[in-house]
Amino acid sequence: MSEFVLEMKDITKQFPGVLAVNKAQLNLRPGEVHCLVGENGAGKSTLMKILSGAQPADSGEILIDGKPVHITSPHHAQQLGIAMIYQEFNLSPFLNVAENIFLGREPRLGPTPFINWTKMYADAQAILDRIRVKLDVRKPVNECSVAQQQMVEIAKALSSNSKIIVMDEPSATLTDHELEALFELIRGLRREGIGMIYISHRLEEIFGLGDRVTVMRDGNYVGTYPVAEVTREDLIRMMVGRELKDEFPKDIVARGPExxxxxxxxxxxxxxxxxxxxxxxxxxxxxxxxxxxxxxxxxxxxxxxxxxxxxxxxxxxxxxxxxxxxxxxxxIGLLTEDRKNQGLVLGMTVCENTTLANLKSLVRFVFVDHRRERTVTEQYVKELQIKTPSVEQTAQNLSGGNQQKVVLAKWLFTQSxxxxxxxxxxGIDVGAKVEIYKLMNDLMRRGxxxxxxxxxxxxxxxxxxxxxxxxxxxxxxxxxxxxxxxxxxxxxxxxxxxxxxx
Ligand SMILES: Nc1ncnc2c1ncn2[C@@H]1O[C@H](COP(=O)(O)OP(=O)(O)OP(=O)(O)O)[C@@H](O)[C@H]1O
Ligand SMILES: [Mg+2]
Structure with missing residues (x-):
């Protein structure tokens, strides 16, 4: 028996123009909360998508319980006991809680094709009881809160006997109270011997929850450490690659008129x-x-x-x-909290998204001045340190945090x-946060x-x-x-x- 339920060795993944993951390493013990941290675009989500079968790796090796596996699809990953909880949930909104938990794996009445509803509701209830979640198994998922949907995702993972659960920034959309409930649940799963990989930009969560932490930078593996043996400053230094002197570089300027x-x-x-x-x-x-x-x-x-x-x-x-x-x-400009739905057109390029709300300023005669559009966008990409191979990259292909920066660029360009x-x-990493704060200072100075x-x-x-x-x-x-x-x-x-x- 291997000490590890999961080993990922020398995983590499190249996208056009981006080496997203470069010889990354990660291993997971049963009953461990293993945190994965790194700047926006460091390759965390990509590494996890490879594990969950959503994307193939270019090279590298994955072992489950010491045995090499070749993960070919999300379904295959599920059969291997790997469950991934994405930020955008994969639930069917019009089905109820129990139907979602057992979707595609509904218990049958004997050898018939008919669903054994009694058993399905009872089993769903048993799983929710096991994780101490109070939720009506007959409630349609579109009537559940974000936190409840997350619990349904976790229940779904448990119902398929997952031994490895990956959570990619699960805390970003939860209230403090809900977060505490999620932490309780994670601690319970740890006692049951389930291994969990937990991605977050909120470092206090790493210290509150994690057993070990792996740091990635620019697709590279930096190292793995017991959480008890590193400080917040250590983590920041390893993630950002330098010392962060001031996390809140606030300028005070004279207050102008209302x-x-x-x-x-x-x-x-x-x-x-x-x-x-x-x-x-x-x-x-x-x-x-x-x-x-x-x-x-x-x-x-x-x-x-x-x-x-x-x-x-x-x-x-x-x-x-x-x-x-x-x-x-x-x-007046509004940068919404929900970047995926309101802030960004995922199918458009970084350039198009940036200039979307103020295209008229780029029009000469009746044509959009595409050269200026590029220059303007390139300026923002530089200022905000948006990680993208070019301004022509589709927004969809950027990491979560970098998408958020594009939304920011868009509002800066409106000159509100x-x-x-x-x-x-x-969802923004510690280093980039400081850049955003500095930008706020600049804006403030400009009135x-x-x-x-x-x-x-x-x-x-x-x-x-x-x-x-x-x-x-x-x-x-x-x-x-x-x-x-x-x-x-x-x-x-x-x-x-x-x-x-x-
Ligand atoms: N489908 C894709 N096509 C092209 N490039 C991609 C694709 N998916 C990810 N990338 C690039 O790979 C790099 C790593 O992205 P990834 O999403 O893994 O980062 P991350 O560490 O999860 O960042 P964040 O903290 O912002 O979520 C980024 O530069 C990203 O733009
Ligand atoms: Mg990510």
């Missing part, structure tokens, strides 16, 4: 009576628990959802924003006066007003001039940079009344 103001902004049943202002040269944070209404307020200001009350002002003048197009025309960033650094929605409190505390906190659809309070602390924000976000008010 730019954006909302008064009594209301959308019935969603948020109510929200009033605040953002000045020129200011970064204002909008925080709160997920579901507090932050994204909804941003969408309303951007004209994506209608308001039922209140008024928006731009430089003191009342404005009406009927649609996102309208907002862009008036100089007000930029609303919704979770701008989610752009930034409203940043973020759930990452260190980022809010590190980068914002003021912090607005929402709780259940209302503004619970405002803190200056000097006043703001993690505890203070949490107190407002959870609706706890400040002690001194009486």
């Amino acid at each position: 730019r954006l103001r909302v008064e009594g902004l209301t959308r019935d049943g969603v948020f109510e009576d929200v009033s605040f202002a953002v000045h020129e040269g200011e970064i204002v944070g909008l925080t709160g628990l997920v579901g507090a209404g932050r994204t909804e307020v941003a969408r309303a200001i951007f004209g994506a959802d209608a308001i039922t009350g209140g008024q928006i002002f731009l430089s003191g003048k009342p404005i009406t924003v009927k649609s996102p197009k309208d907002a862009i025309r008036q100089g 006066k007000v930029l609303i960033f919704d979770e701008p650094t989610r 752009v007003s930034i409203l940043m929605i973020s759930s990452e409190l260190p980022e809010v505390l590190g980068m914002c001039d003021r912090v607005l906190v929402m709780h259940e659809g209302r503004l619970a309070g405002e803190l200056s940079r000097a006043e703001a602390t993690q505890e203070g924000i949490l107190r407002l976000a959870t609706g706890e009344k400040p002690a001194h008010v009486g």
Whole structure:
């Protein structure tokens, strides 16, 4: 018997113009949480796609329980006991929880082709009980929350007797509370002897959860270490290849006149009576628990959802924003949290995506000036360190974090006066985060007003001039940079009344 349930040796994968994975190594023990970290585009997802049969490797060797295997398809990987939980779930929205868990493997009534529904629901229930998830097995998946869908994916993995479960950035879309539930579940699976590979850019998760960690850089294998023997700084240095002196390089500039103001902004049943202002040269944070209404307020200001009350002002003048197009025309931009659905056209190139929202600025006579389009995009690729072989690469082929940077480039190019960033650094590696913060500083110096929605409190505390906190659809309070602390924000976000008010 091998010590390892899985060994990946010298795995190499070349895409046109990109050596995505170069002689990568990874081994996994039963009952181990093995974290995989590295910058955006380091090759983490590609290595895992090779393991799950979604993509063939060019060379290298994979052993399961010490025996060499040649994984030919996702179905084959599943038979070998490998389950992959992608960020974009693979569930059928109109089927219910139990049907999804057993999709394609439904228990039959004896030798007949008929599904044994009683057994299927009972088995589904047993799996959910085993992982202590309270969820109705008859609930259609499209009525489940993101966290519940993730639990269904995990239940599905267990139902097919997986010994190896891969989770690629599972935490990116979960609330803190849901995250704690996922961690509990992972610890339970560890006790059952299941080996897990866990990818995340949130280093605190590595230290809270991981047994060992493997670092990749530019497709190369850097090393594997017991989590207890490395520090946060060690990991950053190995990932980025240099020391990161300041994770939050905040510039303070003199606050200019008022730019954006909302008064009594209301959308019935969603948020109510929200009033605040953002000045020129200011970064204002909008925080709160997920579901507090932050994204909804941003969408309303951007004209994506209608308001039922209140008024928006731009430089003191009342404005009406009927649609996102309208907002862009008036100089308001919104970088959405959901880059795949709202921010990016995956089938278009990096270049086309970058200039999409402001193509008119590139038109000479009636033609788009493609040379300038390229030059502009190349400039952003350089500034934002977007990892792509060329600006003609299809957005689909970029790594998750690099796709996010393209969305950012697109909004920078619109030359908006007000930029609303919704979770701008989610899925972005530590090194690139610093570059994005520096870019925010530049924007601020050029007089752009930034409203940043973020759930990452260190980022809010590190980068914002003021912090607005929402709780259940209302503004619970405002803190200056000097006043703001993690505890203070949490107190407002959870609706706890400040002690001194009486
Ligand atoms: N299908 C593809 N065609 C061309 N290039 C690809 C393809 N898939 C990935 N790449 C490239 O391979 C490299 C590694 O990408 P990968 O998605 O594995 O990175 P990652 O480590 O998961 O990054 P992130 O943290 O941003 O998710 C990137 O440069 C990416 O652009
Ligand atoms: Mg990835």
